[in-house]
Amino acid sequence: MAQLPLQFTEYTRQLMGAERFGRYLKSFEEPAPVSIRLNPKKMSEGRGQRLEVIDGEPVAWCREGYYLKQRPNFTMDPLFHAGCYYVQEAASMFLDEVLRQMHNAYVNHQPSAIRPLTALDLCAAPGGKSTLLRSALPADCLLYSNEPIRNRASILLENVTKWGYENHLVTNCYPRDYRKAKMKFDLILCDVPCSGEGMFRKDESTIREWSPQQVEKCWQLQREIVADAWACLNEGGFLIYSTCTFNTKENEENIRWILNEYDAEVLKVEIKPEWTITGSLLEGFQEPVYRFIPGISRSEGLFVCVLRKRGVAAHSQRHYGSSPTTLRLVANDITARHEGALPQAGLSYEDALKFLRGESLVLSGDVPKGLVEVSFMGKILGQVKNIGTRANNLYPKPWRIKTTHIPTAYEPILKKI
Template identity: 25%
Template structure:
């Protein structure tokens, strides 16, 4: 691995790219495009940590190692696809998958650790990944019916030898026979992935280690043992790859040590059998424990733009409004406790129930501020945004309801109104 500038990706649609890049440059950052993904960038000037930038704090950019972007890009789910991300935290790959499949696509992410699940959910919330759902679950125990998924991303726990520049002790922690439990778990997860994959479906197996036992050996085992064929991968531009460390595995990718980015291994498989024209039967459903909401008819709903939400429903669970994608409603079995995307808070009941959008629920704002049904605060310089993010309130006209925050025409989030002032309330 060679020294290189920090990499990140833009979390916005193509028309907003100049605005987000301009926001970064206004704070002194400079960067150049990466050749392997249209929204990937490499920093060439970082006046202070990128994670503290306005763009990062508003969820308009996401810091991610360039190699870590490869699994979603090589899985390459089409727009509108449903994807299972089996080992998801901290959510870097989940968030990229969310962007790739688009609003009408769906990504389900599982994570067994409560702390890591909280990080996953926070990252998805900040990046506006409204087409996702999450659950605290061990991936090998997910209760989906066999053949449910057409695309699966499996980036299992591994020894992490490819991250030695960032984690110098990783080779010592996972040396020798210490990797045996990881190798066994990876096999279990591969078996589960194949069971959940429909015939003709695709699973992308990846690790951030250089260990042959977790990479080429696992690939060979999967081809010999499971109902899988290897789907050769083209080499993305901008990386140096080395040949596989076992013969007969042409088409897997191993990021070389002298390449920019972490050491990564990727293998793409397809499940044998003809794709079925019959859709997977919906999971058996009981009534959800929450209350279904019609945001448009609630107090505060008249200022929302609901056209940017995917197809689905909104439910009140204990005073919090969550968006539940229609694919989640169809696929999630009753035995799985899962969570949709948080949109805001609910207070009161019946005709007096009030909805308050969360600060980061920018998908409830009109793309064009001139067409917004809510009051709009338009910021043209970074000074105003910096004041808001440091907890300061700024003057605004009197009125009621939340205020849409835009930066040079780009929807950023929602401000709370306090008398004749507005403030940013996200923690």
């Protein structure tokens, strides 16, 4: 492991306290937890093929989250490519608990509770929190997942497409583009770019990239993003602010800035003691915030705060019209279809990997010619064009498996019920 920067350790030891910081350091001696989040839509659809995790331990704050005992080769699991699950760090799944409590508040007619009909994930790549949002939000809620960096937006589009939900758009814009377009949302997730201190155990490159100057740049950029997001938030709407870092400049001090700058209030999320989630580490800051620390929580680092824009929340409606500012949608060669609209051919594990590598297939003689959906364990992987002697591969080239090492046997993560 790369050595932790001295300025980081001195500051963080003082911030966390000796006992908590000692547990954090000890976490580097242990492997990072491996966790996945199931796609509830894919678990039950697909011609009667219901699936479940073979050997997983539930993540307490996420209904579909599971810890795995070891890290398998996800790339070689066709069900991963079919969007049946997403490999996600456990702390990031806390968003599911936040959304669950929001929904319960609305169902129980609590004051200020709303049912979001429009939502925005402003810094969404690679798509973990966006796919969680899409699963947890009401089916008729229109979700925009945005990523300003073009190549990262392409990765986001791939993951969103594989997740397979309706009412989900991917855009490639800067936050200010949404502000200029005067778009409004009931819920905005600002998982802002940060100095990455909470990822040091999982990703050594974040250690090498860290510096006090980077922290300074991050908190200033974060405020610019929040300012654009706040202008797009409906009165009574919710803004979820999150980072994967520890320092208070990017966390509590930014929340304090939001409260001073805007007509905002911080909302409490009910948590259980056994989740070992840490609250504020800034002296004198009493607002409810939620901090995950490796060695204390069974996760990597994360900071979350839920804010509400004061005001009376009108019944949210979607309004269609034109805008002088164009948002860039990220989409290419999309074929709209419904489950069962095309004939389907089930593949063996060997043929599923061939398909995911972009190779042509030979299907059985009873499969009709033309467009055919190919599947593994009842879950659709993509399409081929069957011409009889062979089936030409239509799997998008950027998504294809590129490794030449192909396992001889399938090591499943999910099983049929």
